Amino acid sequence: MNKHTETKKTHGKGEGEITSVFNRRLFLRSAGLATSLGTIVIAAGCNDDDDDPMIPGTGDTVDLGSGDIGVLNYAYALEQLEAAFYTQVVATPYAGITDAEKAILTDIRDHEIIHRDFFKAALGDKAIKGLTPNFSGIDFTKKDAVLGAAKLFEDTGVAAYNGAGKLLKDPNYLLLAGKIVSVEARHAAVIRDLIKPKSTDFAGDDIIDANGMDKAVAPADILSAVKGYVKETVTGANVGK
Amino acid sequence: MDIFKIIDQFQKIDGDAAGRLEYASRRLFMNKFGSKLAAAAIPTAFAAVVNKAFAQSAAAVDVLNYALTLEYLEDEFYKAGNAAANLIPASDKAIFTQIGKHETQHVAFLVKALGTKAIAKPTFDFQYGGAFGDVFTNYKTFVTVSSALEDTGVRAYKGQAGALIADPQILEYALQVHSVEARHAAVARRLAATLLGNAAMKGWITGKEGAVAAIYAGEDNMTQGGVNIKGLASKTDAAITEAFDEPLTKEAVLAIAGPFIKK
Structure with missing residues (x-):
């Protein structure tokens, strides 16, 4: 058995060397350049942040596409929903929110925004448009309603990533999905612990099966479960195919 | 039959x-x-x-036995901790009973999946050669080790995903266990943060923040998909590192777990 405790550096050259803050345009430009290095970045071009002006906000059908791109767009769609949800939660805090709760929800908001913008940049011109969330069924003034919805979104996110992993062909994308899904699982556990502190709910028997496993759910079932929260009709029949 | x-x-x-x-x-x-x-x-x-x-491929058998080694370790750790008198306060019993239950289930599943190819359970030294000498008498130490084991588990499973890409069903099982370890890790980290009085330690990993520094090497990585994403969405480095968990190679994990394993 190898006893030394050194760990191998598994990541990038020049990590931590770049101290300048990339603005969005610079980031996207460097993202485009990275294509030649065989990285995640798919598109060489960059779009404006604006949604397609020809598409009105509601009632459209958005298809996620096929193959690995379809899977990444699927993740991008879910991250858009989560980011929009927590942005609203932090902007209009529920009655009686504590500082600790606000700090947690703000952290989660930032993670989801980072995930969303990461997928958007990585997909480039293959990215689906910005979706229009529909949170009309959620009473953002009530703690129970907000945390209940957060729990649903996080558990759904975990199940979605778990179910999408095997659809990916490129191991680099698989690793990226793995890096994100465990963060979603951390969110799910913390939200569940806010709802029922110090209980078994953080990894409750309602979600974890008799083999000690989380759910893994196929895109069609996830899209059907979240369709009430999106104004557009999102179709994903060819995701991963 | x-x-x-x-x-x-x-x-x-x-x-x-x-x-x-x-x-x-x-x-x-x-x-x-x-x-x-x-x-x-x-x-x-x-x-x-x-x-x-x-487990048809040799690669899958290797990964599953590697996972089984870590699950044996976790399972034995919680069995001992949950059985120790005056260790876990009543308020936190439910949490560790639930975590322990899952680790037992993971062991059972992997043993069944591997059949005759399953490795035997090693003998463990949870005092880690003396570094955690009071692990089953001091709750602070117990939670410290718990958070470290769970975060290592998350990193270990993540590091093997690519090796299972040709075995989709086994990959899916591994992912389903991986996210459960992450749920455990989040709760164990929050308990550890409170006990250790470390406000910088959250359910997610900020930079390399954790109770046992050696296992968080590389968690502060800012390069995702080949691009340094510093400044993405105008968010802080802290938020960016929190948003992505990082893998560990099998070699790195075994170097960490090594002192726990007597033979």
């Missing part, structure tokens, strides 16, 4: 089993073994087919 019932049960666990058993369809299987072998020999013969079907 009802061989068809077992195949049916197996297919419930592994929906693709029938496909994988194509070289030994039920008919062939029964012709070959059912009529000619003594009943007592059937379980062994069947186990061989199951192993072939379930």
Whole structure:
């Protein structure tokens, strides 16, 4: 058995060397350049942040596409929903929110925004448009309603990533999905612990099966479960195919 | 013994089993073994087919045994902790009972999946050569080690995903366990943060923040998909590192886990 405790550096050259803050345009430009290095970045071009002006906000059908791109767009769609949800939660805090709760929800908001913008940049011109969330069924003034919805979104996110992993062909994308899904699982556990502190709910028997496993759910079932929260009709029949 | 019932049960666990058993369809299987072998020999013969079907690639067997080593470690750790008198306060019992239950389930699942290829359970030293000498008498130490084991588990499973890409069903099982370890890790980290008075330690990993520094090397990585994403969405480095968990190689994990394993 190898006893030394050194760990191998598994990541990038020049990590931590770049101290300048990339603005969005610079980031996207460097993202485009990275294509030649065989990285995640798919598109060489960059779009404006604006949604397609020809598409009105509601009632459209958005298809996620096929193959690995379809899977990444699927993740991008879910991250858009989560980011929009927590942005609203932090902007209009529920009655009686504590500082600790606000700090947690703000952290989660930032993670989801980072995930969303990461997928958007990585997909480039293959990215689906910005979706229009529909949170009309959620009473953002009530703690129970907000945390209940957060729990649903996080558990759904975990199940979605778990179910999408095997659809990916490129191991680099698989690793990226793995890096994100465990963060979603951390969110799910913390939200569940806010709802029922110090209980078994953080990894409750309602979600974890008799083999000690989380759910893994196929895109069609996830899209059907979240369709009430999106104004557009999102179709994903060819995701991963 | 009802061989068809077992195949049916197996297919419930592994929906693709029938496909994988194509070289030994039920008919062939029964012709070959059912009529000619003594009943007592059937379980062994069947186990061989199951192993072939379930963990068919050498890579998958390696990954599952590696996972089993870590799950044995976690399972034994929580069994000892949950059994120790005056260690876990009543308020936190439910949490560690639930975590321990899952680790026991993970061991059982992996042992079943690997069949005769499963490694034997090692003998463990949870005092880590003395570094955690009071692990089962001091709750602070116990929670410290728990958070470290769970975060290492998350990193270890993540590091093996690519090796399972050719075994989609096993990959999916691994992912389903991976996210449960992450749920455990989040709660253990929050308990540790409170006990250690470390406000910088959250359910997610900021930079390399954790109770046992050695296991968080590389968690502060800012390069995702080949691009340094510093400044993405105008968010802080802290938020960016929190948003992505990082993998560990098998070598790195075994170097961490090594001192826990006596033989």
